[in-house]
Amino acid sequence: xxxxxxxxxxxxxxxxxxxxxxxxxxxxxxxxxxxxxxxxxxxxxxxxxxxxxxxxxxxxxxxxxxxxxxxxxxxxxxxxxxxxxxxxxxxxxxxxxxxxxxxxxxxxxxxx
Numbered sequence: 001x002x003x004x005x006x007x008x009x010x011x012x013x014x015x016x017x018x019x020x021x022x023x024x025x026x027x028x029x030x031x032x033x034x035x036x037x038x039x040x041x042x043x044x045x046x047x048x049x050x051x052x053x054x055x056x057x058x059x060x061x062x063x064x065x066x067x068x069x070x071x072x073x074x075x076x077x078x079x080x081x082x083x084x085x086x087x088x089x090x091x092x093x094x095x096x097x098x099x100x101x102x103x104x105x106x107x108x109x110x111x112x
Contacts, residue, residue, distance in 0.1 A: 010038050026056035031082025034091065048083030049073075072106035084111075 010027035013020055027038045030047050039045045039054035039061075046052065049068035052061045072084040074093040084091045084106040091104045093111055104111040 010040070012040060028052075028054035028056055028061045029078070029080045030061070031076055031080055034082075034084070034088070036076060036078060036080055047081065048085075069109050072104075072109060072111045074104070074111055077101040 009024050011022045012025045012027075013022040015021075025040060027040050028043075028045075029036060029038055030045055030052065031037070032046065032048065037045070039052075039056075041054055041056040044051065044053050047061075047063060049071055050063040050066050052063035055062055068083055070086055072086075072088075072091070073081070074084060074091060075081050075096075077092050077094055079094060086106055086108060089105040091106060091111065093102055093104045094100075095102045
């Protein structure tokens with residue numbers, strides 16, 4: 001499951017005549033090239049394997065259901081799901097078995 005269900009909240013800010021106005025809005029969190037990013041409601045993005053659309057009002061991202069066996073599926077230290085490329089290193093992944101954050105590498109579809 002690569003859709004977020006935590007109903008994260010993000011700041012959406014605009015600048016008008018030198019004044020910054022921000023509002024708190026629901027958003028979807030994802031990982032792109034190892035960095036955590038956000039999409040606002042209705043925005044499209046890639047999670048590294050699938051094309052997704054943020055449906056922040058429901059709390060879920062709607063994504064294609066591809067499985068990229070040559071990549072590594074993982075959650076970052078904030079429990080946001082993403083995919084790492086084969087050969088990537090210094091992946092900040094959360095280890096659910098050990099219940100701790102780790103720095104891993106992706107080798108042939110496996111985190112190590």
